[in-house]
Amino acid sequence: MTSHSTSRPRILAGPAALVAVALALFSVLVWALPAPAQPKSQLKTSQSGASQSGVSKVAAGTVARGAKTLGTVKVSTDPAVITAGQQLYNLHCESCHGPGGVGAKAPQLLDVGPAAVDFMLTTGRMPLNSVTQQPLPGTPYFNKTEIAEIVAYINFVDVSHGTPGVGIPTVPPSCTKESATCPTLSEGNELFLMNCSQCHDASGAGGMLSHGYVVPSLRQATKRQIAEAIRVGPRPMPGFGPGQLTNQEVAAIADYVYYLTHSGNRGGFGIANFGPVPEGFVAIIFGLGLLLLVARVIGNRG
Amino acid sequence: MSTVAERSAARKRALLEEKVLDELDDRLGSSKWLRSALDKVFPDHWSFMVGEIAMYSFVILIVTGVYLALFYSPSSAVVVYHGPYRPLDGQKMTQAFESVVNLSFSVRAGLVMRQAHHWAANIFLAAVAFHMGRVFFTGAFRKPRELNWTIGLTLLIVAMLEGFSGYSLPDDLLSGSGLRVVFSIIQSIPFVGVWLAFTLWGGAFPGTSVFFTRLFVIHEFLFPLILLGLLGAHLGMLWHQKHTDFPGPGKTEHNIVGSRLWPQYAVKSAALLTFIAAVIFGLGGFVQINPIWVYGPYNPARGSAGTQPDWYVGWLDGALRLWPHWEFRSFGHEIANPFFPGILLPGIVFTAMYAWPAIDRRLFADYGEHNLLDRPRDKPLRTAVGVAALFFFADLTVASATDLIGNALNVSFELLIEILQYGSFVAPIVAGVVAYKVCVLLQVQNAHPIQRPVGGVMVRDARGAFHTLGAEHAHAAPEGNGHEAAADSEETALEAAGGEPAPG
Numbered sequence: 001m002t003s004h005s006t007s008r009p010r011i012l013a014g015p016a017a018l019v020a021v022a023l024a025l026f027s028v029l030v031w032a033l034p035a036p037a038q039p040k041s042q043l044k045t046s047q048s049g050a051s052q053s054g055v056s057k058v059a060a061g062t063v064a065r066g067a068k069t070l071g072t073v074k075v076s077t078d079p080a081v082i083t084a085g086q087q088l089y090n091l092h093c094e095s096c097h098g099p100g101g102v103g104a105k106a107p108q109l110l111d112v113g114p115a116a117v118d119f120m121l122t123t124g125r126m127p128l129n130s131v132t133q134q135p136l137p138g139t140p141y142f143n144k145t146e147i148a149e150i151v152a153y154i155n156f157v158d159v160s161h162g163t164p165g166v167g168i169p170t171v172p173p174s175c176t177k178e179s180a181t182c183p184t185l186s187e188g189n190e191l192f193l194m195n196c197s198q199c200h201d202a203s204g205a206g207g208m209l210s211h212g213y214v215v216p217s218l219r220q221a222t223k224r225q226i227a228e229a230i231r232v233g234p235r236p237m238p239g240f241g242p243g244q245l246t247n248q249e250v251a252a253i254a255d256y257v258y259y260l261t262h263s264g265n266r267g268g269f270g271i272a273n274f275g276p277v278p279e280g281f282v283a284i285i286f287g288l289g290l291l292l293l294v295a296r297v298i299g300n301r302g
Numbered sequence: 303m304s305t306v307a308e309r310s311a312a313r314k315r316a317l318l319e320e321k322v323l324d325e326l327d328d329r330l331g332s333s334k335w336l337r338s339a340l341d342k343v344f345p346d347h348w349s350f351m352v353g354e355i356a357m358y359s360f361v362i363l364i365v366t367g368v369y370l371a372l373f374y375s376p377s378s379a380v381v382v383y384h385g386p387y388r389p390l391d392g393q394k395m396t397q398a399f400e401s402v403v404n405l406s407f408s409v410r411a412g413l414v415m416r417q418a419h420h421w422a423a424n425i426f427l428a429a430v431a432f433h434m435g436r437v438f439f440t441g442a443f444r445k446p447r448e449l450n451w452t453i454g455l456t457l458l459i460v461a462m463l464e465g466f467s468g469y470s471l472p473d474d475l476l477s478g479s480g481l482r483v484v485f486s487i488i489q490s491i492p493f494v495g496v497w498l499a500f501t502l503w504g505g506a507f508p509g510t511s512v513f514f515t516r517l518f519v520i521h522e523f524l525f526p527l528i529l530l531g532l533l534g535a536h537l538g539m540l541w542h543q544k545h546t547d548f549p550g551p552g553k554t555e556h557n558i559v560g561s562r563l564w565p566q567y568a569v570k571s572a573a574l575l576t577f578i579a580a581v582i583f584g585l586g587g588f589v590q591i592n593p594i595w596v597y598g599p600y601n602p603a604r605g606s607a608g609t610q611p612d613w614y615v616g617w618l619d620g621a622l623r624l625w626p627h628w629e630f631r632s633f634g635h636e637i638a639n640p641f642f643p644g645i646l647l648p649g650i651v652f653t654a655m656y657a658w659p660a661i662d663r664r665l666f667a668d669y670g671e672h673n674l675l676d677r678p679r680d681k682p683l684r685t686a687v688g689v690a691a692l693f694f695f696a697d698l699t700v701a702s703a704t705d706l707i708g709n710a711l712n713v714s715f716e717l718l719i720e721i722l723q724y725g726s727f728v729a730p731i732v733a734g735v736v737a738y739k740v741c742v743l744l745q746v747q748n749a750h751p752i753q754r755p756v757g758g759v760m761v762r763d764a765r766g767a768f769h770t771l772g773a774e775h776a777h778a779a780p781e782g783n784g785h786e787a788a789a790d791s792e793e794t795a796l797e798a799a800g801g802e803p804a805p806g
Contacts, residue, residue: 189389193475193598198605202475202597207607208705212714215607256389260596266406267413267590275476275606277703279591280613283424287581288432291355291425292348294577298570299348 071247072167075114076152085153088146092127101157105131109154112232113165117154119228121147123221135234137216169227169247171254184248188256191249195240196257203273204261209236219261226254340564345547349436351574356429357533358578359422364526366419373409374471375401376518378511387595395473395599398514402472403595418586423465425582427614430458438658438688441676442546445669448659450539455655457532462614464525467517469592469612476592478600479609482507483622487644492637508602549674556673610702620701621647624723682741690734697725 076082089101101109106128109117120126121142125135142150151168158165193202201207204218213236218226230250233239245253271278304312327333344350377397383390385400386407395403405412434454437443443451466484470477485507488499502516503509544558553559561567585591597606611619621643630637654661662684663669678685700707701722708715761769 185389186391186393189598190393193601193604193606197475197607199607201608202606203593203608205608206709208708208715210715212708212712212717214709214712259389265590265593266595267417267593268588270590270593273596274706275608276592276610276612277608277616277706279420280424280616282585282589283421283613284428287421287425287585288355288428290581291429291574291578292352292432295351295355295574296348298573299351300346301348 071170073114073118073170075155075168076148077156078152081149081152082156085149085151085156088142088150089153092141093150096128096131101154109157110161111158111163111165112154113158114151114155114168115166115228116232116234117151118147118168119225119232119234121150123225125234134213134236136214137220166228166231168224169231169250171223171227171251184252184255185259187249188252188254188259191245191253192256192260195245196253199237201274203270203275204257205273218257221257221261223254223258226257227251230254340562342541342563343558343560344563344567345545345558345560346567346570347548350545351570352429352433352436354571354574355578356426356433357537358575359426359429359582360529360533361575362422362579362582363419363426366415366422367522367526369411369415370405370419371522373401373405373412374398374518376471376514378473378509378514390595390598393599396514398471399473399594399599402474406595414583414586416586417589417591418583419468420591421585421589422582423468424591424612424614425578427458427461427465427612430454430461431614434458435688435692439678439685440546440548441662441672441681441684443659444662444672445659446543446671447539447546450536450543451659452656453532453536453539455652457529457536459652460525460528460532464521464529465612466615467521467525469615470517471514471521472592472594473514473600474592474594475597475600475604475606476594476609478508478602479605480611482602483619487622487640490638490641491645492635492641495638495641508600544673546673546675548677553674555671608706613699616702617695617698618644618648620698620703620722623704623719624698624701624726626723679741679744682738682745685741686734686738689737690730693729693733694726697722697729701726 089097090099096104096106097109098104098106103109120135122140124138124140127141128135140147155164197204199207199209199215200218201215206217207215209215221229227250229237230240230245230253240250265273271282323333323336326336375397379397380394381397381400383393383395383400383403385391385404387403390403402416406416407413437451437454466480470481485499485503488502489495491498500506502513504512504516545560547553547558547560550559561570598604610616622640625639625643627639628642629639665683666681676684678688701719704715704718704722707713708718763769
């Protein structure tokens with residue numbers, strides 16, 4: 001009788017170990033799975049505002065280096081749209097940014113321009129719960145129409161103030177297919193590694209700054225948002241003006257980042273694209289862990 | 303028990319074996335040596351196979367490494383890339399980097415071999431570390447095996463250097479950043495550092511054309527030959543001194559209970575090898591590692607967040623991050639800061655590890671020979687020291703990932719560094735004390751840490767009745783938990799410590 005009861009846990013120890021390892025493998029797999037690809041409709045949305053003329057201007061800039069005008073999305077000046085934007089602003093933004101964007105707890109918006117507003121709202125950074133928080137990407141609070149209305153309102157405020165700010169830039173069509181029509185990819189790669197990867201990681205996975213500032217991943221960013229961020233500089237990220245990066249260079253970076261995050265991982269699962277740390281984790285937990293289990297099956301236990 | 307067909311197959315196999323051995327013996331006269339070698343008995347405990355995992359990973363490293371060496375070009379000559387990976391098209395890079403990109407994208411099976419090589423290196427070091435932990439916690443390093451502990455530790459250090467030199471070969475952004483750190487650490491050695499660094503690199507960083515040739519020769523010939531030599535000595539000594547085993551029924555200081563090399567242990571070992579190859583090449587084929595094309599060619603002006611060394615160097619990277627910004631100045635000279643975490647710390651750590659068998663002898667006033675292992679609980683002090691060391695290494699390794707942890711948990715980088723700075727001495731002390739207490743408790747309760755004691759082996763006889771063998775052992779010799787009580791003539795053989803193998 002004793003032998004029966006004492007031998008039972010030994011039978012249970014094997015399955016328990018298997019379940020533990022299975023759980024570990026599952027968590028690794030979940031982690032390793034690539035981030036869900038951006039829905040195509042959303043990509044189109046981000047560029048639907050781009051006027052064809054804007055696209056062709058930047059495309060022309062590829063030929064003539066350093067084109068002076070960046071293609072911009074036309075912002076509505078329809079009074080009805082501006083009024084709708086003002087109503088949304090008064091409901092959701094005024095408590096921190098002050099009446100008419102003059103600033104209060106949060107910075108003034110009198111010269112930020114459409115690019116900054118569009119960037120903050122389409123990436124879900126605004127509205128914030130508290131002014132002490134770092135704005136980080138998330139699910140957008142407003143829908144497409146509402147964002148266009150708020151952009152129109154802030155644009156109206158800025159233009160009335162005499163400081164129109166940076167317009168929403170447009171970038172050439174995406175470049176994920178292997179073809180010879182993307183001469184800017186290589187330029188974008190060099191510029192990205194020279195200007196951006198120091199904080200965003202060479203893989204665009206993001207990182208960490210001092211004082212608790214998080215560097216967000218670029219995986220969910222659209223090309224338009226990337227171009228906006230470069231020009232606007234959502235703090236703590238610095239803005240890059242036309243003197244530092246030409247319009248063509250901004251387009252090249254956006255193009256490359258989009259390629260980097262949407263062309264798939266050559267060589268298999270990217271394990272979060274964070275480099276040697278997750279690689280070591282997989283090697284020890286998955287690789288050696290599996291082999292220890294095999295050794296345990298082959299060898300004697302006792 | 304066995305069918306007629308099985309018996310006839312076994313007879314055929316035996317005849318074939320005999321024929322092959324006779325052919326060999328006629329030419330080499332080797333039957334006596336071969337007979338005793340094939341009859342050698344190896345204990346079967348699963349944890350003794352971890353060293354084999356390391357050994358077979360090393361074999362896979364050599365095989366894949368030879369393939370990679372066919373295509374690698376150790377040259378810092380600048381070339382312009384024109385290849386299938388368009389984001390690098392038209393960029394200037396060293397021939398070394400270009401050859402690794404071409405190896406990844408243009409050579410058949412190049413990428414899977416390169417990834418398998420890298421995964422094998424990470425698993426090799428993990429297995430070496432685990433094996434070393436097993437040897438430490440069970441006291442397998444005690445007399446007469448101190449010398450083999452020394453050889454094993456040297457293997458670990460050379461393997462770390464070999465891994466780092468391989469990480470540096472592709473000349474991508476990670477390689478260059480890592481070499482930059484190592485160059486500075488070498489420079490920080492008082493008096494000789496600058497000369498040493500400039501001599502190794504052939505000039506100021508990033509070095510002259512001689513550097514990659516040197517790195518290649520070091521990674522490709524020097525360290526692998528040292529590793530092979532040490533591995534040979536390690537195994538030769540194991541063969542000569544025979545394996546240790548856990549205490550248990552039928553086991554004494556002068557015998558070995560287990561499987562004979564041929565055929566049982568050879569089959570087990572071959573099965574392990576195939577599993578290791580499957581895991582390593584499975585990872586190499588399905589999981590990306592070190593995508594050098596993403597990092598791009600090294601350029602000192604560039605950088606990337608999340609730049610870390612491979613996991614086994616992570617504790618030294620973490621030490622660099624945690625070491626406070628103290629300055630030591632005297633007689634107009636300053637000892638540069640990286641010297642302490644980069645040279646002094648590993649120096650102290652490895653010296654302590656080399657010295658441990660001697661420390662252990664004095665600590666327990668035990669100068670005798672031991673062929674039976676300690677259970678970790680029976681030497682609480684040693685176990686506590688080992689657990690403390692593991693927590694120390696874990697703390698430093700976690701410190702090398704502070705930016706990723708901060709990003710994932712949204713915690714300030716400075717706070718994490720501060721926590722880990724205190725953790726580097728608080729965690730080992732707390733963990734050591736807890737481990738000590740747990741050992742003492744386990745001694746009192748005499749329970750297995752994760753499973754209850756096993757009473758014996760249940761067998762079913764020809765008439766269908768069940769019997770439990772060895773249940774009386776469980777009461778008579780409680781330390782024999784889980785060991786097979788009866789020597790099964792098929793599976794187990796006894797070998798007298800210095801004499802002829804006893805008939806199974």
